[in-house]
Amino acid sequence: MVKTEIKETLIDLDKKHFIHPTSSLKQQQETGAPFIFTEGKGVYLTDISGKKVLEGMASLWNVNVGYGRKELAEAAREQMEKLAFTNSFSSMGNEPAIRLAAKLAELTPGDLNAVFFTSSGSESNDTAYKLARYYWKIQGSPEKTKIISRKKGYHGVNIGATSATGITPFQEMTSSLAPDFLHVDTFSTESLRKCIEIEGPDKIAAFIAEPVQGAGGVNIAPDGYFQEIRKICDENNILFIADEVITGFGRTGKMFACEHYGIVPDIMLLAKGITSGYIPLGAVVVTDRIHKDLIKYSEGVLLHGYTYSGHATACAVALKNIEIIEKESLIENSRLMGKELLDGFYKIQKEIDIVGEVRTLGLIGAVEIINPVTNTRFPAHIAPKVSAEAAKRGLIIRTVVFEGMDTLVFSPPLVINQKEIEELLSILREALLAVQNSL
Known part of the structure; x- marks a missing residue:
């Protein structure tokens, strides 16, 4: 078969058998997969037709060390040949999991020193809610069950994580959310204080927040916000959970985004960049x-765990991934290239009328789309049109078009260089101009 025939066959099989996550099921049936990728190298992906695109999102904010890293494949192969997997129940262990836990304790700020492994960010979130409630329960405060999160926050798609997520469409997908989840205004410490006052601190187990909101629009906290949040939680005997699933492992120009604010959460959640998605x-x-x-007050067995908690091969890949991040100074590159990205956004902002606010922190960023006449959002969303034009020209980016937003978001691999940043900005500029000229 030639590639065209193979692609047509795959699209047909895809329509019949593959229910895609976070996708339009109708659009899948009508148009098929926009890309079927077959290869990745650095910041680029190549599809089955041979088209090469720059991945401006590192897939789902997570391919930090870039595509095609043979070191990670070799780490997986070596570990699989020795011991691919053994469960960690009943206190059993394996060397990669133990060494990774120790490495995370070394990297995370303050006295964050003990690790429970999961398989995803959603699992990390649900685990944290259970552990927070269990923590208070075994100390004689079983009524401390409520979890406060923020509007526009995203924490995953398990039932607990969906309930914590502060983005309305995600919650409306299900008719049965978990109880005891509350939401406060995104950057209002006063909103948090008021919620605590109304509910009572003796009923609240934890407050959870992303240091930078990702799926909610790349919303970066104002100066002093998280310092005040830390103070409020301490004053009210509430655990502070930092969801670093997107921001961890160099994404913001620090190993962890909490370091920008000089705070140490009680619980930190990790995934995505821990293995760069490999x-x-x-x-x-x-x-x-x-x-x-937990050791002092718990009795019997901690009845929470996943089959793949502490998966030996996954932990071996994570160790090698962290080694690459450190050896290649990718955190510093994130900081430097993030500045170049922001400078480019500012130049585009001056030239193109429909570009509103722009922002970055390291290599995570956003470009708002506005109507230059009214300085407000267009009646219909424009960002998806820009994304579509960018894809035609060889750039993958995402859009956020809920909760009153019309936003382009960016999160390229941390290995991106100056030339590739310029390519990303050039394609973005062309896509924005094409859409602006069509309005």
Whole structure:
């Protein structure tokens, strides 16, 4: 078969058998997959037709070290040949999981030193809610069950994580959300204080927030916000959970985004960049205080765990992935290239009328689309049109078009260089101009 015939066959099989996550099922049936990728190298992907595109999102915010890293494939192969998997129940262990837990304790700020492994960010979130409630329960405060999160926050798609997510369409997908989840205004410490006052601190287990909201529009906290959040949680005996699933492992120009604010959460959630997406893995890291209290007050078995918690091969890949991040100074590259990306956004903002606010923190960023006449959002969303034009020209980006937003978001691999940043900006400029000229 020639490639065209293979592609047509795959599209047909795709329509019949593959239910895609977070996708339009109708559009899948009508148009088929826009891309069927077959190869990746650095910041580029190549589809079955041979088209090469720059991945401006590192897939789902996660391919931090870029595509095609043979070191990670070799790490997986070596571990699989020795011990691919063994469960971690009943206190059993394996070397990669133990060494990765120790490495995470070394990397995470403050006294975040004990690790529970999961397979994803959603699992990390649900684990954190259960552990927070269990933590208070075994200390004689079983009524502390409520979890406060923020509007526009995204925490995953398990039932608990969906309930914590503050983006309305995700919640409306199900008719049965989990109880005891509350939402406050995104950057209002006063909103949090008021919620605590109304509910009572003796009823609240934890407050959870992304240091930078990702899927909610790349919303970066104002100065002093998280310092005040830390203070509020301490004053009210509430655990502070930092969801670093997107922001961890160099994405923001620091190893973890909490470091920008000089704070240490009680619980930190990890996934995505921990393996750069080469194999599923997540983690929940807790402070020494929480770990010691769990040991002191718990009795019997901690009845929470996933089949693949502490998966040997996944942990081996994570260790090699972290080694690459450190050896190649990708955190510093994230900071430097993030500045170049922001400078490019500013230039585009001055030239193109429909570009509103632009922002980055390291290599995570956003470009708002506005109507230059009214300085407000267009009646119909424009960002998806820009994304479609960018894809035609060889750039993959995402859009956020809910909760009153019309936003382009960016999160390229941390290996991106100056030339590739210029290519990304050039394609973005062309796509924006094409859409602006069509309005």
